[in-house]
Amino acid sequence: MQYPGNLFVVAAPSGAGKSSLVKALMELDQRVSPSISHTTRAPRGQEVHGREYYFVSRETFDQMVAQDAFLEWAHVHGNRYGTSKHAIEQRMAQGADVVLEIDFQGAIQVKRIFPNAVLIFILPPSWEELRSRLERRAEDSADVIEVRLKNAAQEMAHAKEFDFVIINELFERALFDLKAIVHAQRLRFTAQRIARSDTFQALNIS
Template identity: 65%
Template sequence: MEYPGNLFVVAAPSGAGKSSLVKALLELDAKLDVSISHTSRAPRGQEQHGREYWFTTPEEFRAMADRGEFFEWAEVHGNLYGTSRAAIEARMAHGDDVVLEIDFQGALQIKKLFPYAVLVFILPPSWEELEQRLKRRGDTEPSVIAKRMANARVEVAQAQQFDFVVVNAVFETALFDLKAIVHAQRLKYAAQRRNRSAVFRALDLP
């Protein structure tokens, strides 16, 4: 089913800057709304329940998955992550544009269920830079960094299945590219027909 609102799905390997880019995009675009995912992992730092994630136990998460409550869900780095089906569909039916930050597995699941979703993959400029970014976080053990680098090679190989690719070498440039993708989607014929209906009627456009 096609909804009035757009669904933007942003994926990237850990350390590529996905969360920072999406946060900056939301601050610039009042028409975009972020979907809060469920996760079985524990909160990190200043994260709060209902702000960054809905935190659940693994048992609660799997029970929700069994009831079909997730639009998509996947296990990433040993933790479970999922997107509420009802929350996404309600917002899009209302005409809101929604952005999801998820892993590539979830993104590809969503594309099968919702072909109109716009998939964006964030790439690091190099493997060396990605490793340095992970190290600069300062709270990750070397063994964890090694695991995330190995996972990143698997994840980056999936970028060819996405609609758009943004290289996050210079943050401001990557943010501009991400904004351009959102803007271009809103200028598609079907979107303009919905949003500028008076103009289309005046010009006798179908």
Template identity: 65%
Template sequence: METPGNLFVVAAPSGAGKSSLVKALLELDSHLAVSISHTTRTPRGQEQQGREYVFTDEATFRAMIDRGEFFEWALVHGNLYGTSRTAIEDRLNRGEDVVLEIDWQGALQIKKIFPYAVLIFILPPSWNELQQRLQRRGEDQPDVIAQRMENARAEVAQARHFDFVIINALFETALFDLKTVVHSQRLKYAAQRRNKSQVFAALDLI
């Protein structure tokens, strides 16, 4: 599907830092909005309905699948997560840029629907640091952390299908790398996908 807006997909093992990086990126970039996913997971301490996620029960989620309301959905760490059409369609069609923070299965589904989507995989600097970040975040029980660490092995193996890999060792360096990817995609888009008059509109975004 071709839309006037750019689509960025950020995936990473739990605890690698994708939410922190995307949040920091959004604060620096007013032309970018994050898509709010639906999930059957229960909210964490500070999370609010409709801000981090639309929290929903499984029956509601499955009814949305049946009605074709998701661009993609997946079962991740035992819960359902999905990107609804309404979360991104209008914004992309208005020519605005959207970032999806989703798992690798969803990322590959999105790439099929939107071949120009830019897939970015965030890696932690080590397994040990990943575990420490999950523990320091203090949001998940030890059994949940153990499951996420185990799943991380298989998730990291999927990085080869992505367009870019960013190692989140030093936060500011990883944020700079992420900004650079977004910036270079806009430059490429301005050159390739827009007609002449739209190039100038695109340059306003750069």
């Protein structure tokens, strides 16, 4: 499937820093817009329905699955998460760059539908640091943190299926890497458009 904007998919084990990095990217770059997923997980302290996620019941989620409303969806850490077609289609049709913050299963589904999607995996610098970030974030119970750490190894085994891997040790350095990937993709996209169209004419370049 072709689309006029760029699609970036960011995945990482819980606590590696993907939400912080994506948020910082969007503050610096107004051309990137987020996709708001649906989830059956309960909201955390500061989360707002329609901002971080659409928090829905399992029944509503299953109904949406039955209606084919999701581009992709997956079971993650005991809950369901999905990208609704509605969340991204309009912005993509307008040519916006959209960033999906989803798990590796979703990322692989998206790449099948949109082969030009850029898959970016964020790794923590160490296991100790991953655990201490989850603990310092102080949003999840000890049980939930253990489930997330247990799932992290399996998630990280899929990093090799991604186009880019960023190690989020120093935050500013990782943000620089993420900006560089977005920038490089835009340049590649321009080259692809020129290769398949009369872009020289459209730009008035003779």
